[in-house]
Amino acid sequence: MNKVTVLGSLNVDTILRFKRFPKAGETLPLTGKSIAGGGKGANQAIAAARAGAQTTFIGKVGHDQEGDFMVKQLTDSGVDDQYVAHSDQAATGSAFILLDSSSENRILIDGGTNQQVTAADVDAAQPAIVASTFLIAQFETPLAATEHGFKLAKAAGTATILNPAPATTAVPASLLALTDLIAPNETETETLTGVHITDERSMIKAATNLQQQGVANVIITVGSHGAFWIRGTEHGFVPAYKVNAVDTTAAGDTFIGALSSVLQSDFSNLATAVRFANRASSLAVQQLGAQPSIPTKAEIQAAERA
Template sequence: MKKNKIVVIGSINMDLVMRVPYIPNIGETIMGKSVERIPGGKGANQAFTAAKLGANVSMLGKIGGDEFGARLIESMQNAGVDTSCIDLEADASSGLAIIQVNDEGDNSIVVLSGANELCNKSYIIAHENVIGEAGIVIVQMEVPNEAVYQAIELASKSDAIMILNPAPAPDYIPDHVLEKIDYLVPNETELQKLTGMPVHSIETAGTASRTLLSKGLKNMIVTLGSKGSLLVNSDGIVHFPAPNVQAIDTTAAGDSFVAAFAVGLSEGKSDKDAIAFATKVAAIVVTRAGAQTSIPDRREVDAAT
């Protein structure tokens, strides 16, 4: 059924994850502890998470003709993602993310786009039928803006619920695009960049969110790390605290939250109940290392207190 189908459009990367005692300063050399290659990319992580949580998921994106491409596809397929519409760009490299994770579980990430940069407007238009089958469409911003905005336009035409995770955040999102988004889900840093306003607390996050609502955005969900998240809309502001857990690696926390929120909506949950479900999933993810390797399945989530 269309209502339950989730389509994720976005990046597919191999994550090169380096464990370090702390994030080095400019010009500083430190010794790392370990390195792993883990399938990732915001789009792939979100599709992977949604599928592991039991959703019907299709992924749109591109991989390169290098050694990573097949492994990236295999990882998503193993989770249950329909990868049949992912394009192979034989002459390009697959996306690569270089991630440093410190002893507190915080990270610093550099992304090399590779084939993701070729995920353009024409590719999105060529898969309009896939988007038209979706009840929910999720996009992020590790593919070109023209593809993101085209996907939002097509989702709007088909009456799908449109979720934009503006990561990495652009300097602004045009008003005519904001009006077509049902849920914008930035973190504090992304919200600050989008609005040009300081975001360092629950109160300032709410204030900054209202500036985007005034431009036609329907709902804002701001993820605040250990402080939880906010739902901001015309009804007001609701704060969802995060459970107290020992974070090991926050790499896929935001991606898992967005995907789990979409899964909740696809199952008929209210947005508040879907946020509570997403909070539960993200709290598990941060206690584990890696991106897709940290994602729980539905039984684990349902069994968690």
């Protein structure tokens, strides 16, 4: 069983549904509204745990009902919450997900306590990092804390996975040098490399660029099309499963978490792990809400057999 530690964000998601996005100055009625657990870090941790990994979370919430709610989302899925700190300085993070009838989403985030995660918080969780197969991080918590965590991981022989989302051009070269696997989507890939993703040739060019920046293993996810992977000089493309998508909010996070639950620490089974992650993601997009949609290992395996 893989041991996975996730350093990242916890957000309470407010999902607003409507037929289409309003034009400037236009008012439209909602067709629905709901609340669910979210945050890229929490989503990925829950996905890893539900897919069978022993999972620990490093993050921060406020002393509020939202913080209690988010911790419960973790523990209900079997995620160890002992390194989730509480702060009096800000409220628990929140996100507002705008979802139209075609399942296209746009997301607005208030980082809250996610922006208060520090190197000291990471140091407190060093025992979990040292004991893990993988340390996963994203960009919804401070880069300084992530880089510090990756340094601890590398010193301990723990492999590192970076999901560079939300997209940013301000990624330190020193962080990429500590990253064993990077997994951006096509938009994030273009931000990091300047390469516009249109076909496999452009994926190879972008992935090679990332390798030249110091990351040996790369996955580029391209939504409903699938995922490209490269490991050393080997590469391939794994098509996505065709399903009727309802809400794509947690698709990428489910992919990362599920991937980490089956991936070998030397990345030797990268193609197989990507197929498993694609299957998990295909199940997540068929339900509404981020964390409520994340499948279990049994559900993923059942879909594989179907």
